[in-house]
Amino acid sequence: MSTWAQVKENKKIGEGIFRLRLEAPDIAAMAQPGQFVMLRVSHGLDPLLARPFSIHGVDGGDLFILYKVVGKGTRLLSLKRPGNKTLSLWGPLGKGFDLDMQRPVLVAGGMGIAPLAFAAQRLGSQGKEAPLLCGLLSTKGFENLTGSISALVEATAERGRVTWATEDGSAGHHGLVTHLLESALSSFPDSSPCGGVLACGPMPMLKAVAQICAQHKVPCQVSLEAPMACGLGACLGCVIPATGGGYVRACQEGPVMDAKAVDWERL
Amino acid sequence: MSQPNLAVTVGRDRPVHLKNPVIAASGTFGYGLEYAGQLDLAGLGGLVTKGVSLKPRQGNPPPRICETAAGMLNAIGLANVGLEVFLRDKLPALKPHGVPVVVNLYGESVAEFVELARALDQAPGVAALELNVSCPNVSGGGMAFGCHPGPVGEITSAVRAATALPLWVKLTPNVGDIVPIALAAQAAGADALSLINTLLGMAIDARSRRPRLGNIVGGLSGPAIKPVGLRMVWQVARAVSIPVVGMGGILSGEDAAEYLLAGASAVQVGTANFVDPGSCLRVAQELAAFCQAQGIADVNELKGGLKV
Numbered sequence: 001m002s003t004w005a006q007v008k009e010n011k012k013i014g015e016g017i018f019r020l021r022l023e024a025p026d027i028a029a030m031a032q033p034g035q036f037v038m039l040r041v042s043h044g045l046d047p048l049l050a051r052p053f054s055i056h057g058v059d060g061g062d063l064f065i066l067y068k069v070v071g072k073g074t075r076l077l078s079l080k081r082p083g084n085k086t087l088s089l090w091g092p093l094g095k096g097f098d099l100d101m102q103r104p105v106l107v108a109g110g111m112g113i114a115p116l117a118f119a120a121q122r123l124g125s126q127g128k129e130a131p132l133l134c135g136l137l138s139t140k141g142f143e144n145l146t147g148s149i150s151a152l153v154e155a156t157a158e159r160g161r162v163t164w165a166t167e168d169g170s171a172g173h174h175g176l177v178t179h180l181l182e183s184a185l186s187s188f189p190d191s192s193p194c195g196g197v198l199a200c201g202p203m204p205m206l207k208a209v210a211q212i213c214a215q216h217k218v219p220c221q222v223s224l225e226a227p228m229a230c231g232l233g234a235c236l237g238c239v240i241p242a243t244g245g246g247y248v249r250a251c252q253e254g255p256v257m258d259a260k261a262v263d264w265e266r267l
Numbered sequence: 268m269s270q271p272n273l274a275v276t277v278g279r280d281r282p283v284h285l286k287n288p289v290i291a292a293s294g295t296f297g298y299g300l301e302y303a304g305q306l307d308l309a310g311l312g313g314l315v316t317k318g319v320s321l322k323p324r325q326g327n328p329p330p331r332i333c334e335t336a337a338g339m340l341n342a343i344g345l346a347n348v349g350l351e352v353f354l355r356d357k358l359p360a361l362k363p364h365g366v367p368v369v370v371n372l373y374g375e376s377v378a379e380f381v382e383l384a385r386a387l388d389q390a391p392g393v394a395a396l397e398l399n400v401s402c403p404n405v406s407g408g409g410m411a412f413g414c415h416p417g418p419v420g421e422i423t424s425a426v427r428a429a430t431a432l433p434l435w436v437k438l439t440p441n442v443g444d445i446v447p448i449a450l451a452a453q454a455a456g457a458d459a460l461s462l463i464n465t466l467l468g469m470a471i472d473a474r475s476r477r478p479r480l481g482n483i484v485g486g487l488s489g490p491a492i493k494p495v496g497l498r499m500v501w502q503v504a505r506a507v508s509i510p511v512v513g514m515g516g517i518l519s520g521e522d523a524a525e526y527l528l529a530g531a532s533a534v535q536v537g538t539a540n541f542v543d544p545g546s547c548l549r550v551a552q553e554l555a556a557f558c559q560a561q562g563i564a565d566v567n568e569l570k571g572g573l574k575v
Contacts, residue, residue, distance in 0.1 A: 001306050001545030013389070039520075045337040045490050049541050079568040090544055092303065227332050229339065231558065232305065234297030237332035237345045246325045266328075 001157055002040065002050075002088040007080045008062060013148055015141035016069040017111075018078050025061030027091050033119035034096030034198075034223055034256040038231040039065070041080070041088045047073045052228045054115040054200070054255070055092060057152070066114040082170055093231045094255050097221055098124055101195035105184050106132040107111040108200020112151055115223055116200055116218045120153045120162075131161055131184060135177025135201065146171065177201075185216045194218045198256075210259035220259035225248040238248060241266035271558035272565040277510045277532050278458040281433035283395050285312035285367060285533060288566060289523060289551040292514055292537030293318060293371040293397065293437070294343065295488075297509060298357040301380035303364060305544035312355035312533060312551065313367035315461075316357070318399045320373045321382060333470050338489030338516070339538060340470055342482030345373050346398075350386055358392055363568065367394035369435065371427075380422050381429045388430040396432050398422060400441030401464035410467075415437040416451035427456035435512065437461040440492075449503045461512040461535065463496045466523070489538040490516040497529050504530020504571060511557055518542065520553025527569035 007192050009021035021120035027037060030062070033256070038050035051073055056064040070077050080087065097119050104123060108116040113134055128170035132153055139146050150162045164172030173180055188194045194216070199209045200223035213220035231251045239247035240254060241263040248254065271286035291299070293315040299308055304351070326346025333340050342434035349355065353370075362370050370393050371464065374380035380398065387393050400413035400422055412418040414492040423436055436452040438445060449460055465486025479482075496515020504511045513531030515524050523534045539546035558566055 001548075002543040048337055048538075049334050049339060073567050081466050089541065094525055205488060227330050229341075230544065231295075231299070232294075232297070232301045232544060233297060234301035235332065236318075236326060237340070237341060237540065239326070239329050239331065241348075245437075247329070259490075 002038075002090045004085050005087050005089055007082055007084045007087065007137070009082055010078070010080050012078075012144035016071070017142065017145055019056065019148070020065040020066055020067065020077065020080070022063045022065065022087065023061060023090070024063040024089065025064070027089070028056060028058040028061050028063045031055045031058050031063065031092045032096035033099065033122050033178065034115050035094050036091040036231070037065070037089045037091030037093065037236070037256060039087060039226070041073050041076045041085065041087060047076075049229055050089070050231070052231055052251070054223065055116045055118060057118045058122065064109065066117075068111050071194050082152045094251050095253065097198050097256050101219075102128070103188065103192060104128065104130050104193045105194050105197050107134045107177055107181050107197060107199040107201070109205040109231070110137075112201030112205075112223070114200070117149050117152055118199060119198055124153070130202065133164065133165065133177050133180040135165045135180075135205065136167075138166050139164065139166075139171040171260075176213060178205065181209060181212055185212065185218060196221065197225060199223070206259075207267070210262070210264060213259060221256050222259045222262065223256045224254050224262070226252050228229055270312055271547050271555055271563055272361070272567070273555055275533050275567060277504040277512060278433050281431070281458050283313070283367060283433050285370075287312040287479070287551045287554070288527065288533040289547050289554065290315060290369065290512065290533055290535045291540060292535035293399070293546050294341075295540045296449040298353070299364065299366065299368065300357065302540070302544055306548050308364040308366040310548045311366050313370050313371040313394060315397055315535065316353070317347050318345050318371040318373040319347055319350055319383065320345060321350050321353065321379050323347065323375060330479060330481050333479040335470055335487065336506055338487055338491035340468055340480060340487055341507050342464070342480045342485035344482065346348070350383060354386065354390055362392045368396045369397050371397045371399050371437070372401040377422050377425045381397065381425050384426045384429040384432070393432055395435055396426070396430065397437050397461055398426060399437055401437050410439050410441060413448065415445045419448050420451035420455040422456035423452045424456050426548045433458045435459040435461050437464055438503075439464045440495055441467045445499050446502055446506045449507050453507045453509050457509060459510045459512055459532070460507065461514065462503060463492070463499050463515045466492055466495060488516070490518055492516050492537055493522065497525060500526055500531050501529040501573065512564040517550060518546070520550050520555070520557045523550050523554045524557050524569055527566065528571070528572055528573045530571045530573070543548055
């Protein structure tokens with residue numbers, strides 16, 4: 001059953017990008033990096049359905065959602081003010097990242113940063129060094145986003161570090177985040193290789209990350225996105241083509257899946 | 268005023284007793300188990316399973332769903348675990364929840380429907396069968412059967428001969444006149460009629476010039492179709508003598524009351540389960556509150572109570 005959650009903060013931290021802080025203690029207590037909530041922004045009939053949002057982090061009984069305004073629902077969401085109790089949600093849902101590994105590398109593209117910042121924090125709190133590689137088209141208009149992500153990860157995780165790649169060269173590495181991944185994986189000594197890559201971002205990026213990981217023989221977990229109605233495994237709307245034929249549900253067998261389980265050619 | 272009676276019975280010769288008239292609709296509630304962590308299934312009037320076929324089906328290529336104005340389109344393609352897994356894993360797991368389970372059946376031929384019905388006839392824990400002769404998203408069977416009185420009558424009588432279970436036939440709204448089809452199902456031995464299935468529709472992304480569904484066309488559901496559902500339930504209920512289970516766009520207790528007034532004996536709630544996983548229970552509670560506020564002691568008083 002969905003619950004109504006109070007907005008505690010809804011802060012613009014980049015062009016069209018907001019960070020929502022919701023009071024949702026039951027969900028916050030259970031949330032794992034890579035999991036998501038189904039969030040509904042209105043009482044009315046438009047938009048009608050809830051949408052999946054990955055969990056960006058927790059702080060006590062509060063839940064963070066990082067989102068970009070892309071349509072009607074997220075535009076309405078961006079108008080919510082602290083004190084509003086007009087959001088309903090259910091969760092946490094789905095299978096999150098398996099963090100049980102040594103020497104992980106995290107790769108985010110665009111809004112894929114949302115679950116990976118959470119994963120970086122958790123890994124950091126386990127005392128693991130977890131470099132987070134982030135790709136953006138540009139940092140122009142996103143200075144606050146990059147700043148807050150870096151601060152968030154580096155504050156919580158003593159040994160966390162964030163490296164940026166931008167396609168326009170406005171900050172960090174000039175080029176794709178997959179270049180950063182290539183060099184990161186090559187820099188591990190053979191005696192202690194990277195234990196696994198966690199990735200979230202656009203499909204072409206995830207496909208490239210999966211290929212690079214396969215070449216380096218490094219396990220790779222990808223967080224996938226799909227249109228979703230129930231989030232509970234019932235409607236079968238969110239399926240992803242699976243290796244060996246057929247489909248798996250992004251909400252149930254995912255959203256985080258072993259990259260080898262995904263049929264990238266049919267995706 | 269004390270709590271109104273919400274209990275209803277669907278069917279006369281093979282009655283199905285429900286603690287309230289609100290049933291979760293096929294395709295929106297999985298096998299019920301998916302929702303067990305979200306609400307107490309025992310509080311439902313009943314649930315209808317995802318359509319079960321003889322063999323597992325993978326379903327249509329994605330995207331399978333998209334939202335439209337006050338509704339949604341789906342083209343899942345009857346993806347399901349198949350009869351064997353359903354009987355082994357799903358049906359027994361539902362038993363402890365104490366909810367009447369209506370099994371929705373899908374066959375590509377009369378013989379397949381009969382085989383499914385025979386197998387389920389022997390299975391414990393089936394309250395009724397609902398024949399899916401109305402799915403718009405599959406090429407063989409489905410709506411192809413449901414659009415004409417002849418095939419609907421043929422399937423219904425074949426299944427009727429194969430099982431003693433209560434038999435509900437789910438009808439498609441994608442026809443010129445639904446009444447002859449409803450009458451054919453009744454004449455062939457249906458105990459009740461479920462209507463409406465989804466309305467065939469499509470959505471287009473003008474920028475990419477592509478259909479929004481992998482299957483190009485799909486079934487429209489949600490509040491957008493409630494007026495169509497009410498109209499068809501009203502047309503059918505006054506033409507047949509067997510009960511009608513009404514559905515299409517029910518979000519609230521008052522929506523459910525409208526269907527009962529149009530002649531339904533019970534209702535199914537579908538797309539609303541995606542708006543809030545607790546919708547079925549909320550609709551039942553709101554229906555009780557509606558009755559109380561209206562001074563109605565028994566929800567059955569609403570049935571067919573439309574004033575025209």
